[in-house]
């Protein structure tokens with residue numbers, strides 16, 4: 001099997017990967033992006049983005065097309081249907097990257113395989129899966145589309161509580177449905193939530209010890225079926241939106257043993273320079289610890305990784321240097 005050589009290989013052509021590709025290729029590094037499906041990642045599945053600076057509103061596929069054109073105009077190479085299955089350290093110190101039927105090598109690898117929202121797994125969830133139809137997994141992204149509407153949120157962790165508080169700024173009424181009596185979120189968030197719930201005429205309500213068992217509607221969300229797990233009682237609850245906050249699953253299974261992962265599968269890195277524990281391997285976007293899980297932060301991560309790559313190539317010993325404030329920004 002022939003092995004093709006690059007300066008930089010990027011794993012995943014979502015926003016983080018394409019941001020990294022633009023900067024790496026424009027800096028004249030021989031750059032390859034390997035993408036399992038086709039370019040775009042999660043953002044390609046939405047037709048309305050309102051929080052990417054420079055565009056008041058743009059669709060995901062349109063924005064991705066522009067990102068791809070921009071990166072390839074500087075000669076970044078993008079291979080689609082190229083799922084990376086493993087990586088290894090080669091004898092000469094470079095990193096070998098393996099896909100089905102092809103192998104590549106590079107001095108630097110930037111990992112950008114993203115994460116997927118954990119689904120609730122109830123009937124008709126997929127059918128309504130976009131903010132226009134009423135199912136969303138991101139309050140920060142989609143709350144404004146539900147202004148003045150009656151919606152529900154599902155979950156009990158930090159994200160669920162924080163995002164529900166955010167939704168309450170827009171919705172006419174938001175009901176947070178949680179399967180237990182106690183929340184897993186930080187105490188400070190729980191106090192904020194309860195403070196809001198207990199306000200006179202609050203638009204934020206709770207349904208505890210309850211789960212959503214089905215989503216209903218014709219063409220768009222019109223109701224959810226709520227079951228009380230203690231009494232077994234079920235009811236149809238009218239609403240126009242369902243926000244699901246039950247976790248993220250990073251797409252990092254293929255990296256186990258090559259880079260350090262957290263217990264939940266996120267890639268460990270120093271959040272300053274995005275270095276993993278494996279020299280020459282950076283990480284960017286939704287798959288890393290501490291990610292903000294937003295389009296702009298994923299792009300910015302990719303750009304940062306490509307900028308810090310230059311520092312590593314100039315001086316590989318820098319990899320073990322602590323994150324510090326003496327190092328001047330790497331470029332412009």
Ligand SMILES: Cc1cc2nc3c(=O)[nH]c(=O)nc-3n(C[C@H](O)[C@H](O)[C@H](O)COP(=O)(O)OP(=O)(O)OC[C@H]3O[C@@H](n4cnc5c(N)ncnc54)[C@H](O)[C@@H]3O)c2cc1C
Nearest residue numbers: 012014015016036041042043084114141285286293294295
């Ligand atoms: C429906 C929806 C709407 C959203 N709306 C907004 C919004 O309005 N504003 C906002 O800021 N954010 C929004 N987000 C969040 C945003 O899309 C993500 O934060 C962003 O896409 C993360 O980018 P990423 O590049 O890190 O990962 P991803 O977008 O997940 O891209 C990762 C890429 O890597 C590929 N990949 C995975 N494993 C491999 C492998 N082994 N080999 C090769 N390739 C691989 C995947 O196929 C994918 O293309 C939305 C998300 C969704 C799902």
